[in-house]
Amino acid sequence: MKDTIDMTEMTKEDVTAMILSAKKQAGLTWEEIAEKIDMSPIWTHSAVMGMNAFPPEKAELMVTTMGLPQEAASVLAESPTKIWEQAVPTDPCIYRFYEIVGVYGPTLKAIIQEKFGDGIMSAIDFDMSVTRVEHPKGDRVKVEMSGKFLGYNSW
Amino acid sequence: MKDTIDMTEMTKEDVTAMILSAKKQAGLTWEEIAEKIDMSPIWTHSAVMGMNAFPPEKAELMVTTMGLPQEAASVLAESPTKIWEQAVPTDPCIYRFYEIVGVYGPTLKAIIQEKFGDGIMSAIDFDMSVTRVEHPKGDRVKVEMSGKFLGYNSW
Amino acid sequence: MKDTIDMTEMTKEDVTAMILSAKKQAGLTWEEIAEKIDMSPIWTHSAVMGMNAFPPEKAELMVTTMGLPQEAASVLAESPTKIWEQAVPTDPCIYRFYEIVGVYGPTLKAIIQEKFGDGIMSAIDFDMSVTRVEHPKGDRVKVEMSGKFLGYNSW
Amino acid sequence: MKDTIDMTEMTKEDVTAMILSAKKQAGLTWEEIAEKIDMSPIWTHSAVMGMNAFPPEKAELMVTTMGLPQEAASVLAESPTKIWEQAVPTDPCIYRFYEIVGVYGPTLKAIIQEKFGDGIMSAIDFDMSVTRVEHPKGDRVKVEMSGKFLGYNSW
Amino acid sequence: MKDTIDMTEMTKEDVTAMILSAKKQAGLTWEEIAEKIDMSPIWTHSAVMGMNAFPPEKAELMVTTMGLPQEAASVLAESPTKIWEQAVPTDPCIYRFYEIVGVYGPTLKAIIQEKFGDGIMSAIDFDMSVTRVEHPKGDRVKVEMSGKFLGYNSW
Amino acid sequence: MKDTIDMTEMTKEDVTAMILSAKKQAGLTWEEIAEKIDMSPIWTHSAVMGMNAFPPEKAELMVTTMGLPQEAASVLAESPTKIWEQAVPTDPCIYRFYEIVGVYGPTLKAIIQEKFGDGIMSAIDFDMSVTRVEHPKGDRVKVEMSGKFLGYNSW
Amino acid sequence: MKDTIDMTEMTKEDVTAMILSAKKQAGLTWEEIAEKIDMSPIWTHSAVMGMNAFPPEKAELMVTTMGLPQEAASVLAESPTKIWEQAVPTDPCIYRFYEIVGVYGPTLKAIIQEKFGDGIMSAIDFDMSVTRVEHPKGDRVKVEMSGKFLGYNSW
Amino acid sequence: MKDTIDMTEMTKEDVTAMILSAKKQAGLTWEEIAEKIDMSPIWTHSAVMGMNAFPPEKAELMVTTMGLPQEAASVLAESPTKIWEQAVPTDPCIYRFYEIVGVYGPTLKAIIQEKFGDGIMSAIDFDMSVTRVEHPKGDRVKVEMSGKFLGYNSW
């Protein structure tokens, strides 16, 4: 819990902390913040967490929306280095997605290749959404991913 | 490449091999096989790979459809033990999904909890599909997952 | 050992430390604290440790009971991220449970599936208790777990 | 899938395979086998899997019950070496128990020590059961463990 | 060293072995084989090793060129699953490339992002060559890689 | 974020931070900095990151160019200890290079040995460049590496 | 090196540091400290290191003997959490014991089971000593361990 | 389970299997075998397991005693390569010794250094025994180790 933040040396972690604090004080949800900058909630959260870079105009909008110091805009626009420390995540909510990749990974590969030929789904030219679907036996989480198909080169 | 299979000791691996061989000879796709047993291609492939158990009537249908020995039906219906040996998968097509969990895992958790409260998306009461979406800049892979939301208990 | 805690940036770790300190000064056991908030000792301890979220009214009760600053209530009610750093725990008391999973894991799976069909015991819709059972050759620890059975989907 | 088993060099794996085959042909459940030798299903399954040693008279009973060759009795009675190869189990049914140890391990330790003093629950002088409990919102798996408390020595 | 290969169940490993054997008997280099099928030596070797799929017409050409059984063509054209078992390679020749990624990885990232913006070099839409460059103090290995730049999406 | 830096105990990390800060304030790119000291951008960045040692005269030039305290020159000239903590890098931009080593490592080895005999490409007597190549279907990243061939000794 | 220790939040690490400092100033050996509290040197050292809990009266004695603040007594009496971070220890003196377990582990198991039946030596109801034995070719370290035999349960 | 053993290519594993089989048929304990060759049971078992080399005359004695083919003597006398595959052993009987090294390792080091100065207990010039000690509350396993002290060199 750093006392004061030196504006000229602000890091992505500093800006993440400022936004989380501003979000709490304003009582905003991620959905509301996303709407204010006209982006999706998934992308907005991941960019705030330092896992994506804000396009400059979205960074400016974020600074205005959340009342951040002006210096934060360039920090939000920097390309992040994406580090995760748990090769196997322990949090149950995240682990379940890891388990899906373990159980269904070879199946995803087989069906993608049946439909497209040899290649992959890009995780870079990629987007994702989460929605709540009502269901009589208990509501369901719906996750939709979309990534560009990239075929292997032969040369 | 086992020479002959002792019918009374057939394993899931044996039946997987028989189906892959029959599929190749018949020139069928996973989509076509799935249609014949009236299940989805994703589930069908994962069950053939030994990552899910066939309901008895689907096992019978599979035996008829693919021309398997009768003993295969009970093997297809057994509960599998789900083992994957690479904690971090190396195949690029599967790795990209692992990367998505690493990059977006905390975001999936945050948005699920914003929409539902504290809990997880089940990976058991779960289904998934893969579709090809045409796109002028290159077609896209669309993956849709749906799992029941399970809220944490407090007691 | 942080000197002073900035109330507006209180973390789960801060609140855990406050409760442990208040517990020590008041000379309370976990059983007594649990009773005061009308929850079980196992759940209460795990939620104080930051492994479960307090329902809002229980969070309020906890704040009153333990004399915490008002701001602690919303922190106790936040969804935690569950991290454990030792894939194989070293503490002998915790290791023994890990060993039980290693030795009896395939057995638990076989018996659950014999009784319920293909599926799992939920660790989310789940509760647990520990009791002391007197025994002439040395008292015994009794651990009871109960989790909802979730059957695998086929689609 | 070994063709023939040399009776004088039978291993625990050989006997496990014989019992699984006999069980399938006879259409018996673990519960029924356990009843025939008057032991619990959990212990019976784990001993058949080679994770526990049969007392000599139970080994004899098992040989008669399942129609095994006489040489199997001494194999069943040998002390096993308990090996598990996945430090973090991947099968979802077994992983959930690993997750419980990760999430609740420090809590189990705290409550055991509150009730007994410094020490552990033995995983050797230990027994366990699994039962199905009916519940209107979906039946529940109940796991009960009981182990002797062992207090730390000081000398 | 399998005795005979069942043509109807030929695997990628079988075909790799056939090609290595034919290459040895014919006394060909990778460069010569690559020339015969009009592809690069790097791609040809990696596809023979089972790390890339042959386009159907190149597979046919390979079968003719190397005198393989006709069934090998469809195996060469199958999408491979790319597995490597040593997360840190031990062979010194391969390790040096791993070391380059360790030492220069953050630099590659910084310069790519300076030149292109936030994104990556594709390892799928990718090609590579190795050439020998004469040098008075000792000849040098020149490795050239070229991959499509993929910019991160924001949505 | 250290407040003040004791000049007599400056570390490589301190100097890296000073240069990053000066670069940001001056609005320079790595390419421009490299040009000012007449070295390549790749080498310059890696040496600033503490992965290479500056020759003394380049260290002096760097100090002048970036307006660093004089003491920084000897620090820049020290031999670094090269540590990377992620055996498998997670950042997607760096991971792709790791993947290339996994997929093409045995191929690089085979082709190098075909062209040079038994040996390796040095990662010490080594240089590298990154350039942007325009391409109608999307610009490409070109990476060129050159390292001295070292043949194995026999004695 | 914490400046001052807040008595109300003293940790086991704080007390360990106090004892090591007092030991150094008083010029005492572990043997002499152990004698003053009438315990063995092995147990005394391990409890000071935070790997065992002091019985309350020994904790009081320790406080008096070493001139610790009164608050230290309850800290010494708390049940510790036993963490070691190196799964394979690197210090040569400790590694040699790890090596002994690797080389002789299966032998210890075989001989214990030959003498006692199926079971283990407890590491909880356990004590150990180290003595110096004079020997003409160089003195020897003698380590004696004694642990209660625990036989496996069958139920 | 190899059918027949080619005498000219006998391995340590082959001889271990022969001795285990002969031991079973003769109904001998390790203690009795050790006595016949006038060595300790611990050493005898570890050498039979391939973790120590038999001195030539003991190898001859072993061959005579157990009725092995003459060729086994030179195999028993070969220097073994000591491999263990589980860095953290899972068998509970062996794990408890690993746990002792984890918990008491720093203590063993401190006491050895207090008694001898800086150095280690050799695991090479080393011997060990296991005995059963009767005790009213349950018999105890006594393990005694003795290794030469080796002081660190300074030069």
Place this chain on the structure above:
Amino acid sequence: MKDTIDMTEMTKEDVTAMILSAKKQAGLTWEEIAEKIDMSPIWTHSAVMGMNAFPPEKAELMVTTMGLPQEAASVLAESPTKIWEQAVPTDPCIYRFYEIVGVYGPTLKAIIQEKFGDGIMSAIDFDMSVTRVEHPKGDRVKVEMSGKFLGYNSW
């Protein structure tokens, strides 16, 4: 233990086995074999183990000397892939060298850089010997390594 070796598909493992067998039958030491081919014992052993490639004329000499089939010569001359599976070796004799690298690695680096500037000792342009040095307190193993110094490039 393969029965017969197909000469046209001989592997390095096959040739290693042939040489070990011929060495045993001829009663030769590594020193004697090395002398016959006029190379050092260290290099000879490592090349026989498949960790170095024989120059063609030495391969021919080896074939004659050890009475190998003619086909073995080209196998001995192939470039090996150097794999070791234990990142931390367990055999005590090999582990001690690993320990030396752990303890003295930073020192070797510091002294090499003091004497040569920034760079490394090559492990490729490298040779090594082991000799026995008599010593009144016990003979000593002398290991001498010599590798070309390679200075880091800056470009």
Place this chain on the structure above:
Amino acid sequence: MKDTIDMTEMTKEDVTAMILSAKKQAGLTWEEIAEKIDMSPIWTHSAVMGMNAFPPEKAELMVTTMGLPQEAASVLAESPTKIWEQAVPTDPCIYRFYEIVGVYGPTLKAIIQEKFGDGIMSAIDFDMSVTRVEHPKGDRVKVEMSGKFLGYNSW
């Protein structure tokens, strides 16, 4: 970068930092420091790094030579705990030695055992030197190690 060092709680890390700072200010090499205390450069550097203990009189000499506070002498003389955190070192200069152990480990073992019988080279009763050897094709690093041979005990 600690501000001030409390003399009564000086650690090995503190003294290492003092010596590195004094060395830099005095412009001394390790060779010169070693000469002043009449020890070898290798041993001196490793002991300064905290990987060996100074004999008391050498510790005193070091204090005088480098102008350290008197309290440093007893710290230098303490037995260190030898920790290294990278099981596989990443720094290229240190990695090359690790690679040598991987490639030549089994050879070192075979030749030591051929010359001495079953046993190891001690890494405790051990010394080492590094020298620069001029060579027309580039100077070479010569590393000489000498360790006492320890033969395995049989008992």
